[in-house]
Amino acid sequence: MNTLSLANTLGFLALFTYITTLLPTILKIIFPRIQKIEIHQFLCKYRRFIGILTFFFALGHGFLMIQKRNFDVFDTKTYWIYLQGIVTLIIFTLLAITSNNWSVRRLKKNWKKLHRLTYLAIFILIWHILDKMSGKWTYLTPIGIVAIAGTIFLFFIRIWIEYKNKQKKQKVK
Structure with a gap:
C-alpha cells in the first residue's frame, strides 16, 4: 500500500469513527427507543475512546x-x-x-460547550472531502460522502426535533 492510499484509508477511518461518536446522541433524539439497544449503549459507553481513536486516525492521515x-x-x-x-x-x-474525567470536572459547563465544536467539524469535513477528493475519487470517497451527508441530514432532523420540543415546552409555561 502506497503512502497516499494509506493516508486516504486513515482519513476514511477517522471519518468513520468520528461519525460513530456522533450517532448515539443524534439517534437517541430522533429514535428515543434506541437507547435500549446494546450497540447504542456500547457506543455511548466508549464514545470518548472512539473519539480519541478518531483523533489518532486524523493525525496519521x-x-x-x-x-x-x-x-x-x-x-x-x-x-x-x-x-x-x-x-x-x-x-x-x-x-x-x-x-x-478530569477535564469534565475542571471545565464543568464549558466542557459541554467545547465539545459542541464537534458539530462544526461535520460541515468542515464534507467540505474537506469534496474539495480534496475532487477528481481523485477512490472507492472510499463515495462511501465517505454518503456517510457524512447522511449524518448531516440526521443532525438537521435532530435540530428540528429539539426546536419543536422547545416550542412545546414554552407553550406549556
Whole structure:
C-alpha cells in the first residue's frame, strides 16, 4: 500500500469513527427507543475512546498527507489550501485532549460547550472531502460522502426535533 492510499484509508477511518461518536446522541433524539439497544449503549459507553481513536486516525492521515505533499510551513498559501484539514485537526485535538474525567470536572459547563465544536467539524469535513477528493475519487470517497451527508441530514432532523420540543415546552409555561 502506497503512502497516499494509506493516508486516504486513515482519513476514511477517522471519518468513520468520528461519525460513530456522533450517532448515539443524534439517534437517541430522533429514535428515543434506541437507547435500549446494546450497540447504542456500547457506543455511548466508549464514545470518548472512539473519539480519541478518531483523533489518532486524523493525525496519521494529516501526517502522511503533509509528508506526501511537501507541506511548506512558511508559505501562507499552504495554510489556505489545507484550511479545512487543519481546522478539523485542531477541533479533534481539543476534543481529544479534553476527553477525560478530569477535564469534565475542571471545565464543568464549558466542557459541554467545547465539545459542541464537534458539530462544526461535520460541515468542515464534507467540505474537506469534496474539495480534496475532487477528481481523485477512490472507492472510499463515495462511501465517505454518503456517510457524512447522511449524518448531516440526521443532525438537521435532530435540530428540528429539539426546536419543536422547545416550542412545546414554552407553550406549556
